[in-house]
Amino acid sequence: MESEVFQRFCAHAHQQAGISLGPNKEALVTARVGKRMRALGIEDERGYLDYLEADRTGEELVQFLDVISTNHTSFFREPDHFDLLRTLLDEWRRLGQRRLRIWSAASSTGEEPYSIVMTVLDALPDLDIDFKLLATDISTRVLAQAQQGIYPAEKLTAIPRPLLARFFKRCEGPDETYSVRDEVKQHVLFRRLNLSQPPFPMRGPLDIVFCRNVLIYFDLPVRQRLLAAIQDLLRPGGWLFVGHTETLTGINTGFRLARPSVFFVPDDRKAAGA
Ligand SMILES: C[S@@+](CC[C@H](N)C(=O)[O-])C[C@H]1O[C@@H](n2cnc3c(N)ncnc32)[C@H](O)[C@@H]1O
Numbered sequence: 001m002e003s004e005v006f007q008r009f010c011a012h013a014h015q016q017a018g019i020s021l022g023p024n025k026e027a028l029v030t031a032r033v034g035k036r037m038r039a040l041g042i043e044d045e046r047g048y049l050d051y052l053e054a055d056r057t058g059e060e061l062v063q064f065l066d067v068i069s070t071n072h073t074s075f076f077r078e079p080d081h082f083d084l085l086r087t088l089l090d091e092w093r094r095l096g097q098r099r100l101r102i103w104s105a106a107s108s109t110g111e112e113p114y115s116i117v118m119t120v121l122d123a124l125p126d127l128d129i130d131f132k133l134l135a136t137d138i139s140t141r142v143l144a145q146a147q148q149g150i151y152p153a154e155k156l157t158a159i160p161r162p163l164l165a166r167f168f169k170r171c172e173g174p175d176e177t178y179s180v181r182d183e184v185k186q187h188v189l190f191r192r193l194n195l196s197q198p199p200f201p202m203r204g205p206l207d208i209v210f211c212r213n214v215l216i217y218f219d220l221p222v223r224q225r226l227l228a229a230i231q232d233l234l235r236p237g238g239w240l241f242v243g244h245t246e247t248l249t250g251i252n253t254g255f256r257l258a259r260p261s262v263f264f265v266p267d268d269r270k271a272a273g274a
Contacts, residue, residue, distance in 0.1 A: 001030045005045050009033070012053060017065055017138055018196020018222035025068070032067035036060075062139050069217055071142050073108040076115045076158045078212065081241050084262060085116065085208070088239065089123040092207075100131040101206045103233070105195060106214035107135035110146030110180075111155070116210065117184045118163045134202060136193035147190050149180035196222050198229035205235035212261075213243035220250060227253045237267035 006026050013019040033048055042048045052060050076082055104113040113135035120131060137143050153176040156164055168178040209230050215223055230240060231254055240255060240263040248255060255263035
């Protein structure tokens with residue numbers, strides 16, 4: 001790929017989604033963009049770039065982002081986060097918290113938000129609280145899949161058996177697929193949201209934000225803005241989970257580290273003895 005064309009691809013990914021493509025990504029972009037070109041019948045990379053830049057529907061942007069980033073996810077990925085979530089829920093229940101707001105900020109095909117909801121419903125069996133989960137992603141393709149909530153059996157192996165039995169039902173037909181029950185779905189609101197362009201339209205205060213395995217795509221200024229926006233949305237004492245390979249190192253935030261990949265907003269009222 002000509003270097004000028006690669007630079008334009010990088011600029012587009014950064015402007016539209018905050019995604020930083022390093023020089024080491026040139027081979028990947030060349031290979032992956034080739035697939036889109038063949039699908040569209042476009043002969044050269046410059047032609048595809050022109051098409052991408054001119055697309056006002058945003059549909060090709062979704063396709064492009066899907067080929068340069070990964071939507072990889074799984075149920076109960078990074079399981080210690082769900083163990084901690086359960087501990088927090090037990091504690092809040094003891095304290096009599098009546099309202100719970102959680103945001104899954106890069107929800108991909110739905111495994112993360114559904115794992116969170118299953119954990120909440122299991123930890124709070126009589127669910128006598130007001131609970132909502134917002135699940136967002138930049139990709140309308142993965143959001144549509146998430147909303148459908150249908151998964152092949154091999155994707156469900158990490159779900160504890162009692163939760164699987166309670167929250168999924170087998171779909172009719174020859175393939176072994178399962179759908180998430182409405183009891184879980186009713187707590188989730190799926191929306192398209194670009195994390196690189198705060199401020200965000202939702203209102204806080206939120207109790208917990210899962211922003212996992214997406215910070216890796218962003219450079220420092222984009223991360224800085226995003227984390228400041230997340231901090232503003234969280235309540236004092238609220239929690240942030242990032243991916244196990246991600247850190248907030250080098251970013252100036254008010255978050256405190258609770259354990260690797262888990263942060264919280266200090267509650268000054270507690271410190272003041274309120
Ligand atoms: C690797 S998946 C992570 C899914 C899940 N959080 C997890 O940890 O399993 C990354 C997701 O980030 C989304 N993404 C990439 N850039 C984004 C942006 N600028 N705004 C919102 N989502 C973005 C991708 O579409 C993808 O679904």
